[in-house]
Amino acid sequence: MRCSATDLARPDDVVSVARKIREAMNSPFWIEGRDLHVTLSIGASVYPRDGEEFDMLLRNADAAMHRVRPTAATASSSTRLP
DSSP, X not given: OOXXXXXXXXXGGHHHHHHHHHHHHHSOEEETTXXXXXXXXXXXXXXXXXXXXXXXXXXXXXXXXXXXXXXXXXXXXXXXXX
């Protein structure tokens, strides 16, 4: 899943957005009489800090997600480029 938050007051507000998404996905979903538990990894990138083109932002968010994936079943990370 990909989402775009275009109205962040500060770049670091992306952490709050990721936390809200994680909280929303924390409870099981009831589907056809069964509980479905979802785990997720969230990677984020922020324009223009992490890139100015959509493809670069997407690659950096994907890289951030893959960095966090081995450390926790449900976690988040943002990109920090030098």
